[in-house]
Amino acid sequence: MEKELLIIGNGFDLQCGLKTRYKDFFFDRYGVNLVAERLKVEDNNSENIQFSKYQIEAENTIIALLKEIVDSLDIDRLLQNKSNANGYLVNYFLQKLRKNGLLENDLKIEFTNWDVIFLVSYVLMKRNLYWNDVEKAIFDVTSLVLKFDQNEFSDCSFVSKSDKDKFKKIVRYCFKENRKDVASAMLDALKKFEKQFAKYIRKQMHEHKREYLSNVSKLLKKITFVDDTKSVELDVINFNYSLDEYTVHYLEEQKAISNISVNSWVNIHGIAYWNNSKVRTFLNRIHGRDHGALPAPIFGIDGHDILSPSENKILDLDDPRIIFTKSYRLIDSRINTIRDKEHKLPSTVNKIIFYGHSLGHADYSYFETLFDLYKLFDSDVELDFYYHSHNQRLKNRKSEQNMLKQVVNLLTSYGETLPDQHGENIVNRLVLEQRLNLFPTSKC
Incomplete structure (x- = not known):
């Protein structure tokens, strides 16, 4: 034998036959599929149209919403504040997404600072980079926060230099914790995020x-x-x-x-x-x-x-x-x-x-x-x-x-x-x- x-x-x-790409997970998690399903229901001619068409339209809707949320952030003021982040951005994004009906079917969804990073990256970075390569996101983010390495983010990955600077500031604020061991806090949040991915695979x-x-x-x-x-x-x-x-x-x-x-x-x-x-x-x-x-x-x-x-x-x-x-x-x-x-x-x-x-x-x-x-x-x-x-x-x-x-x-x-x-x-x-x-x- x-x-x-x-x-x-x-x-x-x-x-x-499983949709197990990272992007499939993000589409499901952040409401792209939910919006696409609504568009499909509203379209009287939907029977002869592939679902991907509605996903593209839904994706544009989500990007516009996220851009509005990110633009409204005064990240410089938040960083200057001496108090710790304490999950402020997590709650801020979660409330905004729920207010716009993107998470209405999952009220128990557990958001983390890694969710914030992936959402922000979708607006400020080119080619959905992190939505296709989660491991690269982990390496870049941990390098910036734990090693103060500014070189992990190339200019070509962003629409503009100002977008790159804003992204880096948001990353630093996400993990502006009151714990001495920031690395452990980042890992704990990552473990919660991973369990949400497991939930999606089971689904x-x-x-x-x-x-x-x-x-x-x-x-x-x-x-x-x-x-x-x-x-x-x-x-x-x-x-x-x-x-x-x-x-x-x-x-x-x-x-x-x-x-x-x-x-x-x-x-x-x-x-x-x-x-x-x-x-x-x-x-x-x-x-x-x-x-x-x-x-x-x-x-x-x-x-x-x-x-x-x-x-x-x-x-x-x-x-x-x-x-x-x-x-x-x-x-x-x-x-x-x-x-x-x-x-x-x-x-x-x-x-x-x-x-x-x-x-x-x-x-x-x-x-x-x-x-x-x-x-x-x-x-x-x-x-x-x-x-x-x-x-x-x-x-x-x-x-x-x-x-x-x-x-x-x-x-x-x-x-x-x-x-x-x-x-x-x-x-x-x-x-x-x-x-x-x-x-x-x-x-x-």
């Missing part, structure tokens, strides 16, 4: 459960190439918060993924159903432990970004941002409560598959560890990478080229960690030995 390691990113969930899974599980089964079979003549022992590292071991066990019981034997499954950054009693009971039973709540979803920055400037390039343990790194967050979230030593990665695999993962620099440390574990340079391990396919030839080609670029960057970076090797050597070797494959995604 062939042994394969599957690494899943958000593209997997998108392919299976997505509930609304699309039947279609999603059917697509998951089909896609797992396609990725592993199983059929009546081939069986696979599969280990999975899932960077998503949705599909967890409890759900996969259900698919196995339903014989929906026949010829696939799941050896181990871990949601490396936590699970959406972290506080679900059924999921907790199941995972505690199969892993022989009971640690109460399961690890909730985490966002984090890459430790590479806060390396010491010395030649040794070691992690700066005195950097206050260290508690926001993924390595720290993994330990803090008690990720091992959904793992045990019996359900662990095998000592050897035939293939490592990357599906739906952007191969961002923030996750290089995970991949480099796996490549070391399986001795990628000197072994026979194959690598399969999937890129998002399009119906249009030009878009498809660009998608393929972008993924190829990410693959080369990842492997070259890893090659530079190997003794007596040049970074590009590993790419050349994998190509010559036919161990590097690039595939387009396909419909479920």
Whole structure:
């Protein structure tokens, strides 16, 4: 039986029908979808018009409202005030959004200073930067507040220099706390924000459960190439918060993924159903432990970004941002409560598959560890990478080229960690030995 390691990113969930992009979450959280639904109801011709059209119109409505709110802020006066922020901006934005009917269906919504930052960034920054890259937002904001680093915000990210200056002032005021440990206050607020994201993912899974599980089964079979003549022992590292071991066990019981034997499954950054009693009971039973709540979803920055400037390039343990790194967050979230030593990665695999993962620099440390574990340079391990396919030839080609670029960057970076090797050597070797494959995604 062939042994394969599957690494899943958000593209997997998108392919299976869930709207799990950060922007989808923000649209749902800040009323864009709510306004779009109202516009759709008001439009007598809505049956033949895609919902996205109403989202665009709703988005413009929200931007106009947020711009009005941000313009009304006298942030210089607030900063000069000697008293602490004490959640002033959180309450201010929350009241404004509710007054305009954007949160009327969710009176218990828990807002944080991170919500304020994401809302303000949507008005003052270009290209919805933070709504597409939450980890970058965390790095930039913590760098400004904790390291007083003014260089993280490039001018090209903002409409104007005055917008950039105002954004930075609002960020500083958001975390103008009376606590000595501002870093801990920022992390506590981030944890609350993350739990709201988990709530959104649970909502997505509930609304699309039947279609999603059917697509998951089909896609797992396609990725592993199983059929009546081939069986696979599969280990999975899932960077998503949705599909967890409890759900996969259900698919196995339903014989929906026949010829696939799941050896181990871990949601490396936590699970959406972290506080679900059924999921907790199941995972505690199969892993022989009971640690109460399961690890909730985490966002984090890459430790590479806060390396010491010395030649040794070691992690700066005195950097206050260290508690926001993924390595720290993994330990803090008690990720091992959904793992045990019996359900662990095998000592050897035939293939490592990357599906739906952007191969961002923030996750290089995970991949480099796996490549070391399986001795990628000197072994026979194959690598399969999937890129998002399009119906249009030009878009498809660009998608393929972008993924190829990410693959080369990842492997070259890893090659530079190997003794007596040049970074590009590993790419050349994998190509010559036919161990590097690039595939387009396909419909479920």
